[in-house]
Amino acid sequence: MFFISHTFTRPLGSLVAGVRALEVGDFRYSLDARGSDEVAEVTRAFKGMRDSLLKTQQELLEAERLATIGRMASSISHDLRHSLAAIVANAEFLCESRLSTEQREELYQEVRVAVNQMTDLIDSLLEFSRTRESLRLTHANVKDTVEHAVQTIHSHPEFHHVRIAMTQQGNSTGWFDPKKLERALYNLLLNACEAVASQAGEIEVELREVSGGVEIRVCDNGRGIPEPVQGKLFEPFVSYGKENGTGLGLTVVQKIVQDHGGDVTVEKTSVAGTVFRVLLPLAAASETTTLPGREAKPAPPLMARTKQVQSE
Amino acid sequence: MFFISHTFTRPLGSLVAGVRALEVGDFRYSLDARGSDEVAEVTRAFKGMRDSLLKTQQELLEAERLATIGRMASSISHDLRHSLAAIVANAEFLCESRLSTEQREELYQEVRVAVNQMTDLIDSLLEFSRTRESLRLTHANVKDTVEHAVQTIHSHPEFHHVRIAMTQQGNSTGWFDPKKLERALYNLLLNACEAVASQAGEIEVELREVSGGVEIRVCDNGRGIPEPVQGKLFEPFVSYGKENGTGLGLTVVQKIVQDHGGDVTVEKTSVAGTVFRVLLPLAAASETTTLPGREAKPAPPLMARTKQVQSE
Numbered sequence: 001m002f003f004i005s006h007t008f009t010r011p012l013g014s015l016v017a018g019v020r021a022l023e024v025g026d027f028r029y030s031l032d033a034r035g036s037d038e039v040a041e042v043t044r045a046f047k048g049m050r051d052s053l054l055k056t057q058q059e060l061l062e063a064e065r066l067a068t069i070g071r072m073a074s075s076i077s078h079d080l081r082h083s084l085a086a087i088v089a090n091a092e093f094l095c096e097s098r099l100s101t102e103q104r105e106e107l108y109q110e111v112r113v114a115v116n117q118m119t120d121l122i123d124s125l126l127e128f129s130r131t132r133e134s135l136r137l138t139h140a141n142v143k144d145t146v147e148h149a150v151q152t153i154h155s156h157p158e159f160h161h162v163r164i165a166m167t168q169q170g171n172s173t174g175w176f177d178p179k180k181l182e183r184a185l186y187n188l189l190l191n192a193c194e195a196v197a198s199q200a201g202e203i204e205v206e207l208r209e210v211s212g213g214v215e216i217r218v219c220d221n222g223r224g225i226p227e228p229v230q231g232k233l234f235e236p237f238v239s240y241g242k243e244n245g246t247g248l249g250l251t252v253v254q255k256i257v258q259d260h261g262g263d264v265t266v267e268k269t270s271v272a273g274t275v276f277r278v279l280l281p282l283a284a285a286s287e288t289t290t291l292p293g294r295e296a297k298p299a300p301p302l303m304a305r306t307k308q309v310q311s312e
Numbered sequence: 313m314f315f316i317s318h319t320f321t322r323p324l325g326s327l328v329a330g331v332r333a334l335e336v337g338d339f340r341y342s343l344d345a346r347g348s349d350e351v352a353e354v355t356r357a358f359k360g361m362r363d364s365l366l367k368t369q370q371e372l373l374e375a376e377r378l379a380t381i382g383r384m385a386s387s388i389s390h391d392l393r394h395s396l397a398a399i400v401a402n403a404e405f406l407c408e409s410r411l412s413t414e415q416r417e418e419l420y421q422e423v424r425v426a427v428n429q430m431t432d433l434i435d436s437l438l439e440f441s442r443t444r445e446s447l448r449l450t451h452a453n454v455k456d457t458v459e460h461a462v463q464t465i466h467s468h469p470e471f472h473h474v475r476i477a478m479t480q481q482g483n484s485t486g487w488f489d490p491k492k493l494e495r496a497l498y499n500l501l502l503n504a505c506e507a508v509a510s511q512a513g514e515i516e517v518e519l520r521e522v523s524g525g526v527e528i529r530v531c532d533n534g535r536g537i538p539e540p541v542q543g544k545l546f547e548p549f550v551s552y553g554k555e556n557g558t559g560l561g562l563t564v565v566q567k568i569v570q571d572h573g574g575d576v577t578v579e580k581t582s583v584a585g586t587v588f589r590v591l592l593p594l595a596a597a598s599e600t601t602t603l604p605g606r607e608a609k610p611a612p613p614l615m616a617r618t619k620q621v622q623s624e
Contacts, residue, residue, distance in 0.1 A: 012350050016357050023361035025368060038324050042354075045328050049335035056337060057369060061376050065548055066567070068380040069560075070441030077434045084427050087399055091423040094406040095416045104407045111403040115396050122389045129382030236377055248381075255378070 015043050018050075027054045071237040072125075075246045079121055083114040090114070127183075127252050132259035135177040142172040142181070142214050142280065146205050149185040159193045162201040170209025174282025176260055181280070184256040184264075187249040188218045188276050195222025195274060213262065213281040221273040225266065233266060253278075327355050330362075339366045383549040384437075387558045391433055395426040402426070439495075439564050444571035447489040454484040454493070454526050454592065458517050461497035471505045474513040482521025486594025488572055493592070496568040496576075499561040500530045500588050507534025507586060525574065525593040533585040537578065545578060565590075 014032050021029035027050055033043040090110040093099075099107075143166070150164050185205075192203045206217040225233065232238050234254045239247035250264075257264045257278055267275040326344050333341035339362055345355040402422040405411075411419075455478070462476050497517075504515045518529040537545065544550050546566045551559035562576075569576045569590055579587040 012354055016354050019354065019357045019361045023357075023364050042324055042328050042331065045331045045335075049331045052335050053365075057372070060369070061372065062547075064373050064376050065380050066440050066563070068377050069384055069437065069548060072381055072384055073434065073437035074441045077438055080430065080434055084430060087403075087423065088427055091399075091403055091406065091420055094403065095420045097411075097413065097416065099409075101409060104409065108403055108407045111399065115400055118392065118396060122385065122392055125381065125385035126389055128378050129386045235374075236381060251378075 012039055015039065015046060018043070018046060022050060027051075068236070072246075075237050075248075076121060076125070079246065080118060083118045086114040087111055121246065124183075124246070124248060124252060127255060135180060135259055137175045137283070138178055139175050140173065140178045142174075142176070142216065142282070143168055143207060145176075145178045145182050146185055146207065146216070148178075149182050149189055150205070152182075152186055153189045153193060156193075159201075162193050162196060162203060164189065164203045164205065166205045166207070168207040172207050172209060172214045172282075174213070176280065176282055177256075180256045180259070184253045184278070185216070185218075187253050188278075191249060191276075192218055192220035192222065192274070195224075196220050197222070210279070213279065216278040216280060217267065217275055218278075219273060219275045224271050224274055225269040230266070230269065234264070324351055327351065327358060330355070330358060334362060339363075380548070387549050387560075388433060388437070391558065392430060395430045398426040399423055433558070436495075436558070436560065436564060439567060442571075447492060447571055449487045449595070450490055451487050452485065452490045454486075454488070454528065454594070455480055455519060457488075457490045457494050458497055458519065458528070460490075461494050461501055462517070464494075464498055465501045465505060468505075471513075474505050474508060474515060476501065476515045476517065478517045478519070480519040484519050484521060484526045484594075486525070488592065488594055489568075492568045492571070496565045496590070497528070497530075499565050500590075503561060503588075504530055504532035504534065504586070507536075508532050509534070522591070525591065528590040528592060529579065530588045530590075531585060536583050536586055537581045542578070542581065546576070 018029045018031045031043055031047055033040055033047055090107045094104065094107045094111075146166055150166070153159050153162075153164065189203065189205075193201065196203065200221070202221045204217075204219045206215075206219065208215045208217075229238055234250050236251045237247040238250075254264050257280065260280055262278060262280040264276060264278045267277040269275070330341045330343045343355055343359055345352055345359055402419045406416065406419045406423075458478055462478070465471050465474075465476065501515065501517075505513065508515065512533070514533045516529075516531045518527075518531065520527045520529075541550055546562050548563045549559040550562075566576050569592065572592055574590060574592040576588060576590045579589040581587070
């Protein structure tokens with residue numbers, strides 16, 4: 001047995017070290033594959049595998065990049081072309097000399113609307129080029145932000161009739177970016193409104209204080225999320241049965257919530273409705289100076305604490 | 313020794329099979345990691361590594377997707393906002409009632425120019441959502457396509473003075489998509505024009521018949537490609553010292569050439585100039601019915617043949 005250990009331990013030990021290095025992403029770890037025994041053969045196979053894996057990974061990333069550009073282009077081109085057509089038509093009318101001042105003003109406003117839609121689209125895309133350092137943390141109440149988002153939703157004529165209720169438990173004040181959070185909540189509410197039946201639509205927003213932050217649930221009595229898209233709901237350019245939109249709504253929600261160090265999940269979905277759950281850390285005043293500098297990933301200790309509270 | 317082989321061969325054989333499976337991207341290959349000997353330990357380490365590698369890869373892809381959206385958004389938003397500002401300004405002027413018909417027409421044309429610029433941008437982005445099946449193969453002469461591209465370049469006032477010569481060896485007719493190839497050649501020429509010194513700019517386009525296709529070289533006497541970007545020249549959103557542009561010019565060239573089953577490379581670059589080389593397969597008339605159906609990757613047999621001819 002000592003003889004066996006002597007023959008195998010060193011090369012096998014080197015292979016294990018190479019395996020462990022690859023586990024943390026080190027594709028260059030130096031491996032000794034000399035010799036003609038079985039271990040040398042395994043090591044050689046491992047080295048070959050590592051090389052082709054690295055190559056495949058780079059090709060995958062390249063393909064993903066081009067595919068994303070393509071998907072993004074198709075997804076935005078429809079909206080952009082629509083706005084551009086409106087601009088050309090209205091500008092052509094404006095060319096007419098026999099128009100009243102009111103008619104002119106109206107046509108000009110139509111152009112402005114189309115331009116604003118395009119600007120909004122560009123702005124929402126730019127959300128993805130922003131790092132979490134661009135958050136403008138303000139001491140505010142999440143309840144007020146929810147109310148703003150609800151008001152904006154209700155200003156859409158098509159969603160006038162949708163009943164949106166809000167309940168609150170405990171405190172919901174703290175440091176966050178109210179403008180960003182409003183955009184996230186608006187997207188979740190828009191989603192809910194589009195899911196509910198047009199006449200009996202009911203949406204409830206639940207706010208609940210948890211340790212270190214607030215839990216926000218957006219519940220609707222809509223038709224539920226279709227099975228095929230459930231797993232990839234937060235991926236960009238995934239939309240389910242909607243006519244409009246870039247398929248970026250929920251991706252933006254996730255980006256904003258994660259930038260705050262939080263997380264968004266689908267808590268449940270069925271034909272009886274859907275519940276989205278947002279866990280939003282609200283940094284206490286004393287923490288704010290360190291918050292923007294934290295690593296980009298959701299902060300684990302806070303999330304752990306929050307989960308503990310829930311399971312109580 | 314027989315004892316050793318008996319103890320190790322089977323588990324080691326299973327590990328090798330798992331390594332080989334991973335080499336071709338199979339992360340699920342079933343591995344037997346029972347036991348407490350060294351091989352079982354290596355196998356367990358390998359399994360753990362495989363799981364975290366798959367997870368890392370998925371996270372990498374997700375991050376790449378979001379980063380691409382962000383980069384694409386920043387890269388196009390500048391151009392789009394510029395056009396939108398022009399549209400608003402001109403539409404506002406058009407609101408004025410005391411304008412002559414000519415003035416109106418002029419303002420309207422300005423709006424059209426801005427709209428067309430945006431449409432062009434969207435079109436060039438949409439190139440990435442098209443598969444090679446969308447190629448419109450026509451029997452044509454590459455020489456004519458080069459000449460069209462040169463004419464378009466010379467129509468830019470800033471490139472009037474740049475001398476562009478063309479040489480040809482052998483035949484250059486065959487089946488390809490002339491519109492797409494013209495866009496690719498135009499991008500290469502634009503790149504060359506931007507690289508050459510404004511007063512002594514000289515560009516040469518060399519066409520040379522090779523077995524199964526044509527070789528196109530675009531040579532300039534410009535300042536060369538800076539070291540830092542040489543390795544990632546065809547990646548999207550990489551631009552070197554240019555004020556304008558989306559950084560997609562060379563990515564589009566590569567996409568179009570690869571859709572034709574060809575390839576584009578930088579043959580050489582130095583302070584004395586740069587040579588881009590395009591290898592374009594020109595399907596013979598008899599091949600055209602099968603060409604659009606071929607796999608998406610560059611066709612290996614043809615490329616092999618072409619390389620053989622060159623090394624003669």
